Amino acid sequence: MSGSDDGFSDASAPSPHFHGHRDRLRQRFREAGHEALQDYELLELLLFAPIKRADTKPIAKALIARFGSFAEVLAAPPARLKEVRGVGDRVVDELKLARAVAERFLRAPLRERKVLSSWSSVIDYVRAAMAYADREEFRILFLDKKNALIADEVQQRGTIDHTPVYPREVMKRALELSASAIILEHNHPSGDPTPSRADIQMTNQIAEIAKPLGIALHDHIIVGRDGHVSFRGLQLL
CATH class of the missing domain: 1.10.150.20 (5' to 3' exonuclease, C-terminal subdomain)
Incomplete structure (x- = not known):
């Protein structure tokens, strides 16, 4: 009450x-x-x-x-x-x-510097924004050809263990913003950031669609209360 x-x-x-x-x-x-x-x-x-x-x-x-x-x-x-x-x-x-x-403070370095040269700032920001959410969220960082941030957008919000992601809609938005690269991000409310089979499949689909369009998929980061994982770091990209 x-x-x-x-x-x-x-x-x-x-x-x-x-x-x-x-x-x-x-x-x-x-x-x-x-x-x-x-x-x-x-x-x-x-x-x-x-x-x-x-x-x-x-x-x-x-x-x-x-x-x-x-x-x-x-x-x-x-x-x-x-x-x-x-x-x-x-x-x-x-x-x-x-x-x-807190989120705006942590996002500031991403807007002021090239994102790929501020990787620790990316992780800090993503964890602050998503790690403790009680529902899954799927977020994308859209980057220009110099890897500077164009936009940071939440594409979908789902349930406690699922967020519907539509790869063609992701690419449509990237083209609308004239993005040259993207970084995918989502959270696991369970706390364990280990990628699921569905996470891997969805990421591969986006990478396949992005490549002929000249859009680079730099990484897919999953965060949870227990830490984070990088698809690039796990050699899944």
Whole structure:
């Protein structure tokens, strides 16, 4: 059952003891940075803005207990977040804003440099964008002839273990954008990034269609909570 955005009603608001805790937590963050904070403490800092009249520690701890980690809280669907007592629309907005900021920050190097020379940045971005999603997503990076990023698009969203991918639609979009190369990306919500038989078959189909069109398939990256795999690295391309 969803709670209010402030965590509790005014009638049951806790005593102001948490104000000193907020000041101390902010001071630790200023002096030592985020590495000095546990996941629930970093969440507390985020919750200070939408929750002004209640102690954010129990809500932050409840979120971590429910979803497992800071990253998984940010990636959780709004409806599931609201199942935690004290989480309402404003809290969800704050968490989704934090995730959007992280994704945009990690995507910046891809726009500023040639993608293939920033491979660690590609992996960091793909993991942040997709590794903790609860449904499969199929995303494509479209590159120009200098391997600079033209567009980053989610082509399909599917179920917990399947996303329909249509190779001809992938190529149609690449031609529309005048892309010279593409990088395929998708996630495995199970956590295990090992490619399935269907993943390999679909990748081969796209590569076969792309080649006569002069479009290079640089890689297919699969991410999950347990890591990532590269088709190029596995010599599947």
